[in-house]
Amino acid sequence: xxxxxxxxxxxxxxxxxxxxxxxxxFIAFDGAAIDKRMSTLNPLSDQAQxxxxxxxxxxxxxGAVFVVIxxxxxxLSIHYRERPGVEPRRDIHGNTRLEILWTIIPIVIxxxxxxxxxxxxxxxxxxxxxxxxxxxxxxxxxWFEFTYHDSDGNELFRTANEMHVPVEQAVNVSLxxxxxxxxxxxxxxxxxxxxxxxxxxxxxxxxKPGTEGMHxxxxxxxxxxxHANMRFRIFxxxxxxxxxxxxxxxxxxxxxxxxxVSAGREVFVAKxxxxxxxxxxxxxxxxxxxxxxxxxxxxxxxxxxxxRTTIASALLDxxxxxLRAWLKNPPAIKPGSRMPNLELTDDEITKxxxxxxxxx
Ligand code: CUA
Numbered sequence: 001x002x003x004x005x006x007x008x009x010x011x012x013x014x015x016x017x018x019x020x021x022x023x024x025x026f027i028a029f030d031g032a033a034i035d036k037r038m039s040t041l042n043p044l045s046d047q048a049q050x051x052x053x054x055x056x057x058x059x060x061x062x063g064a065v066f067v068v069i070x071x072x073x074x075x076l077s078i079h080y081r082e083r084p085g086v087e088p089r090r091d092i093h094g095n096t097r098l099e100i101l102w103t104i105i106p107i108v109i110x111x112x113x114x115x116x117x118x119x120x121x122x123x124x125x126x127x128x129x130x131x132x133x134x135x136x137x138x139x140x141x142x143w144f145e146f147t148y149h150d151s152d153g154n155e156l157f158r159t160a161n162e163m164h165v166p167v168e169q170a171v172n173v174s175l176x177x178x179x180x181x182x183x184x185x186x187x188x189x190x191x192x193x194x195x196x197x198x199x200x201x202x203x204x205x206x207x208k209p210g211t212e213g214m215h216x217x218x219x220x221x222x223x224x225x226x227h228a229n230m231r232f233r234i235f236x237x238x239x240x241x242x243x244x245x246x247x248x249x250x251x252x253x254x255x256x257x258x259x260x261v262s263a264g265r266e267v268f269v270a271k272x273x274x275x276x277x278x279x280x281x282x283x284x285x286x287x288x289x290x291x292x293x294x295x296x297x298x299x300x301x302x303x304x305x306x307x308r309t310t311i312a313s314a315l316l317d318x319x320x321x322x323l324r325a326w327l328k329n330p331p332a333i334k335p336g337s338r339m340p341n342l343e344l345t346d347d348e349i350t351k352x353x354x355x356x357x358x359x360x
Pocket of ligand 1: 227
């Protein structure tokens, strides 16, 4: 093999080796094998798409820089290696043309990244177009409260840990906190934004057509013992399903005269559950002892708990065994939980579950 052809083989082999390693890294992060429910690589809104597009651009640019630099390092190391009988090359100092070139190239690369980055950030700032849905998301240690408003800004209802939105509808979300700093993030739908005490942050998003389904969210600012347990879900659904959900949430809680449910209501009051959790009953003559006149939002509003799929800030599916485990000892499931272990007996828990299951 001549020196020339050996050089060509060396260059090609170096590029192939580096490209192969890069490809391995790419497939590791591509998301083909990972759970896409919390992945930014599966954008389901225009806003998440604009972030994703910037990510892909930066990935390919960095990939190209990586391949070129690693290949050049390999080629030069092998070509100029020390060999017996070969005089080492002299060092070279100063080359104005080269220095100008390697200053301009990084500037151009940075500019190519900066312009779309700012465009993406600006596209999600401010408010959505007129007619957007208005929801306030409040961070609590450790759960999320969602307050829905009508077009005049009046409160319609409150729910917890599960937010519903109609597909292809712009949604403005006001982000506030009741205690420490939390952050709000649904990777498939929007970038994360802080929930600050005493400061109102806003974000907006609009889901793409055909994205009906459940999307996972998570607090992403360390906020204490159960930060990692502070989860929520967004359900994107058809306009008809959404309207049905809203109609049910606006209605007051159904009153049931079932014996076990009535017994559950008595436990609910005897154990002072109603000093933290509001249940707004439809019965106009619901006894005063059941519904205190004002209740601070210490815990989630339970008026329609049975319409939710989860409990305990979306940590557990809402079923008999989870409710039982939760009511038995909340801090065992969510360390630091403000809901204490109330030392409930199995019988009291059975009654409470009957009551909670009646709150459709
Ligand atoms: Cu709330 Cu971390």
